[in-house]
Amino acid sequence: MTTSVCEATYRCYDDTADFHKKALGIAVGLTVGSWTDLPEARKAEMEKHLGRVVSVHVHEPEGFQPGERYADLTIAYPDVNFSRDIPALLVTVFGKLSMDGRIKLLDLNFSPAFTEAFPGPKFGVSGVRDRLGIHDRPLLMSIFKSVIGHDLTNLREQFYRQALGGVDLIKDDEILFENPLTPLEKRVETCMDAARQAEAETGQKLLYAVNLTGPTSQLAANAKRAIAAGANAILFNALAYGYDVLHELSSDPDIHVPIAAHPALAGAYYPSPHYGIAAPLLLGKLMRLAGADLVLFPSPYGSVVMPKEENLAVQSALIDPALPVRSSFPVPSAGIHPGLVPLILRDFGHEVVVNAGGGIHGHPMGTAAGGQAFRQAIAAAQDGISLPVAAAQPGNEALKAAIERWGFKE
Amino acid sequence: MTTSVCEATYRCYDDTADFHKKALGIAVGLTVGSWTDLPEARKAEMEKHLGRVVSVHVHEPEGFQPGERYADLTIAYPDVNFSRDIPALLVTVFGKLSMDGRIKLLDLNFSPAFTEAFPGPKFGVSGVRDRLGIHDRPLLMSIFKSVIGHDLTNLREQFYRQALGGVDLIKDDEILFENPLTPLEKRVETCMDAARQAEAETGQKLLYAVNLTGPTSQLAANAKRAIAAGANAILFNALAYGYDVLHELSSDPDIHVPIAAHPALAGAYYPSPHYGIAAPLLLGKLMRLAGADLVLFPSPYGSVVMPKEENLAVQSALIDPALPVRSSFPVPSAGIHPGLVPLILRDFGHEVVVNAGGGIHGHPMGTAAGGQAFRQAIAAAQDGISLPVAAAQPGNEALKAAIERWGFKE
Incomplete structure (x- = not known):
């Protein structure tokens, strides 16, 4: 009989522990509780519940210093x-442990049987692209400059x-909650009206991700109210409410718009080498399993710092074909200006959402020029034209001003 | 005009930062976004939304080493x-930050206006005592030895x-989920039947905290099913579902039984000095605000280690009269045996639940004697009789065997 299992990998620091014994203690302790003192007849029944040690890799360099010895x-x-x-x-895997x-x-x-319970993202990368009708370039998202008190x-x-x-997507600030100045439905109606007005000029569709907030039991109803008012995307502080809430929202057939998961509170879990949950699992695999169509995570370029290999591992988890659900759109965020676009595309590839706030609103020629500068940078990067060359071309004045303001990297 | 505010205190490590500038950046950045470039007329309107720096305490010892400088x-x-x-x-306070x-x-x-939205624990310390009819001693909780596959x-x-x-309370293991062997309602009926059988012999009431699990949207219904089947308490993995879910469950008038919050996953947040959420807030103040009647947290005596001053700060947050909701019963857990009872009462006082698993089931004379040993230890400690003296008294054979097995501390 093959037992269907979910596997968990831990990094465990200890200067002296017998890591093999520790692993066995976890495998038994977090499943059947005890093993060696079970009667033989019970062992046969209990075997299908018993955890197993898959591997123990001890990292113990010659002459290691206190605090350096660990095992995976x-x-x-x-x-x-x-x-x-x-x-x-x-x-089960990390409650008491x-x-x-x-x-x-x-x-x-995850075991296939476990994964089967999760439909995953309803739209994912290709579904979001379909909604926008854009398949040939990275997408561009922007963030309001400030929202509170407006x-x-x-x-x-x-x-x-x-x-x-x-821009292709505009997202609410994650700290914009239900409030008398810009209540949910009125906000959606007003912003979608502005979207239509802009579309008449630009010919371009866009998604507005309105921040879904409120009591947990009211979130689905709030999402449906927002959709009824015209919302075509949702922003959700998934970690503040729990993955299961995201899963329930994304599985709800009446919530038929893409959901963007915001990483608010993620820094309470991932940055320590010794504790918590690693970013590629926290913001990558679990967000995707729970059904986020887009996932924001710290970029390697800004003030919100995550080591670049960790950023890329988050991205990889969001699009890895090994997980049998749709890919989530990676949205590396913070510190992005048009001069970084070639680097972003080199680091994250074509299936990425370039996301900017200050890099759009802070443009010397204004917010609209900020978006245009990004679009010009994306077009140049895709055509293999260096940014200074592109900036000198007629019609690319916005890009030129952006590069003069923020510089560029290639 | 006085602005109603919630205050957040952070510890921030940085060898070189201007902490006053950083504090100001947080206060402005996480509220109105920008301030100095606002027109004067707007400032008047925006002032009520503007965050303020309350205090900055820099810890910068003479000749500090890299990594030692911080500010609160x-x-x-x-x-x-x-x-x-x-x-x-x-x-708001810790999303992006x-x-x-x-x-x-x-x-x-919390501001009084914020706190007002939270009824807090429905029973709390005194309500749990009332339910049990026990007001004159610390309570005793026990945990199943093993549950999976049984x-x-x-x-x-x-x-x-x-x-x-x-024992006064028996709790499910937190890793016992809905399963075909011991499904929720049958488990409640069976255990409550055993409770009545025992009560006929001991004359003592007890609360059985059944583990509330399942999809978030079904939790309230599951709780009500359990209650209809006779459950008189609930165990809840609050951090796995989110504080708001706990708040909604505890506020539900039809869930009229005490809720015990389990700290599963808490170690992903509190142990790092540099990241996360401190235990007294995570397991203390927020659990209580969200309505937990009892809160389990790591004891200072067992293998699950938390510095003792942090344990006591969790306890303090659970009972601090400054928060205008009922107190939550502190349940320091892990590594508890009868020989520790005098120490527990000295550390945590009278309003504590002594909680044991191995210290009950591992008793040389069996599980029932394990509970009796604890009750005898509690009685001795309350009477100021040292454990070895009490253990020598007639009728206290269970305590005697426990002390021979595990020793004692006074």
């Missing part, structure tokens, strides 16, 4: 032990100027 | 900026033996 442990957990939901999986010394959850591999007129103006610049 | 920053966030829910507050270098969220102080007959036997020992 992989444990297989029979999926018969838990229900088909992310809370059950996380509590998260509090047991210096241990970080690096990765999870009224609908002001928000509409900000929205319109962003849309005029040729 | 307190920022006041006007509560007009966010809705009255924990996800909104956390995303959590990813901005070495920064840990230490504490939150059927109802086996679980009933485990339950009955624990109940016979005179």
Whole structure:
């Protein structure tokens, strides 16, 4: 009999531990509880519930200093032990264990039976592209400059100027909650009206990801209210509400718009080498399994720092064909200006959303020119034309001004 | 005009930063976005949304080594900026900021207007005591020895033996999910039947905290099914589902049983000095605000280690009269045996739940004697009798055997 298992990989720091013994303790302790003292007859029944040590890789360099010795442990957990939901999986593999010394959850591999319970992103990379009718270039997303304390007129103006610049997606700020100045449905109506006005000029569709907030039990209803008011995308602070809530929203047939997951609070989990949950799992694999169509995560270019290899591992988890659900659109965010576009495309490839806030609103010629500069940079990078050359071409004045303002990297 | 604010305190490590400038950047950046470039007329309107620096305490010892310099920053966030829910507050104060270098969220102080939206624990310390009819001693909780792969007959036997020992609460293992061997309602019926059988012998009531699991949208219905089947308490993996879910469950008038919050996954947040959310906030103040009647957290005595001052700070947050909701019962857990009872009572006082697993089931005379040993230890500690003296008294054979097995501390 083959047991269907989910595998968890941990990095565990300890200067003296017997890591093989520790791994065995986890495998038994987090499944059947005890093994050696079970009667033989019970062992036969319990075997299908018993966790197994898959591998133990000890990192112990010659003459290592205190704090340098660690091991990567992989444990297989029979999926018969838990229900088909992310809370059950996380509590099983990292509930009590998260509090047991210096241990970080690096990765999870789901059994096919577990994965089957997750439809994943409803749209994913190709579905988002279909909605926009854009298949031949990276997408461009922009963020409001500021939202708190602004009224609908002001928000509409900000929205319109962003849309005029040729962006594909505009997202709410993640800290814009239900409020009397710009309540959900009125905000959607106003911004979508601005989108139509801009489309009449630019001929370009766009998605507006409105921030979905409120009590957990009201989120689905709020999403449907927003959609009824015209919303064609949703922004969601997934970690503040839990992966299971994202999964339920993305699985709801009446929420038929792309969902962009925001990484708010992610820094409480991923940056420590010793504790927490690694970014490629936290913001990559689990967000995708839970059904995020787009996932924002810290870019390697800005003030919000994540080591570049970790950024790329997040991206990889979002598009890895090994997971049998649609890909999530990677949206590396923070510190992006038009001069970085060739680098972004080299690092992340074609299937990426270039996302900017200050790099659009801070453009010397204004917000609309900010978007245009990005579009010009994307076109140049795709044609293999260096940014200074492209900037000198007629019609690319916005790009020229952006490069003069922020410089460029190639 | 006085602005109603919630205050957040962070510890921020940086060898060179101008912490005053950083604090100002947070206060402005996470509220109105920008300030100095606003027209004067707008400033008047925006002032009520503007965050303020409350204090900056720089810790910079003479000749400090790299990595040792930090500051504790307190920022006041006007509560007009966010809705009255924990996800909104956390995303505001620590959403993007959590990813901005070495920064840990230490504490939150809620505005009265924010707190008003939270009824807090429905029972709390006094309500749990009322339900049990026990007001004159610390309570005793026990945990099943092992649950995965066991059927109802086996679980009933485990339950009955624990109940016979005179425990006040029995909790499910947090990794027991909905499963064909011991499904929710049958498990409740079977265990509550064992509880009645034991009560006929001991004369003692007890609460059985059944593990509430499943899809987020079904949790309230599952809780009500469990209650209809006779459940008189609930165990909940609050961090796996989110504080807001706990808040909604605890606020539901039809869920009229105490809720015990389990700390599963807490170690992904609190142990790093540089990142995450401090334990007294994570497991103390926020669990209580969200309505947990009992809160389990790592004890300072076991293998799951938390520095003792942090344990006591969690306890303090659970019972601090400054928060205008009922107190949550502190349940320090892991590594507890009867010989530690005097120490537990000295550390945590009278309003504590003594919680044991191995320290009950591993008793040389069996599970029932394990519970009795704890009750005898509690009685001795309350009477100021040292454990060896009490153990020598007639009727206290269970305590004597426990001390021979595990020793004692006084």
